[in-house]
Amino acid sequence: MANFLVVYFSETGNTRYVANRIADYADADLEELKELDPKSPFRVFKTILGMKTKVSKAYRDPNDYDIIFLGSPVWAMSLVPALRGYLSDNPLVSKKLALFCTMNSMGSDRVFRGMRGATKKCRILGELAVKEDELGFQAVVDDRIEEWVNSVRSRPQELIPL
Secondary structure: OOOEEEEEOOOOOHHHHHHHHHHHHHOOEEEEOOEOOOOOOOHHHHHHOOOOOOEOOOOOOHHHOOEEEEEEEEEOOEEOHHHHHHHHHOOOOOOEEEEEEEEOOOOHHHHHHHHHHHOOOOEEEEEEEEEHHHHHOHHHHHHHHHHHHHHHHHOOHHHOOO
């Protein structure tokens, strides 16, 4: 049986909510990323410029897991610097990944492109974007998350090119 890890960054709690639902449905371990300097006045610039920030040391080794769910909010239509920092500190090679993000209204395509670019030697099993206004309908979004997790878990591994 496969084992799963959910790695995510959340500032407002939206991505944390989705990450927790994924962990519940996949029976996965959680790794919440914490920025070492969350009050930096340069965070917006780092986001726009595609830079990374330092994050606390990971408690879990991603190499111990079969499938990793990576989650990020969308900031300035970009991947957050904290997830870039994690991926820099924990290079993922030949791993199976499922990508998710939360957003106000748009930017998921760029965030997923950024995640794929930072994990080029991994297999992407699926992507899930959740808009902030969808979170107001918990039962509906929970069903959507559960359906997505089940599709990731049951995806034929041999059909996914590296």
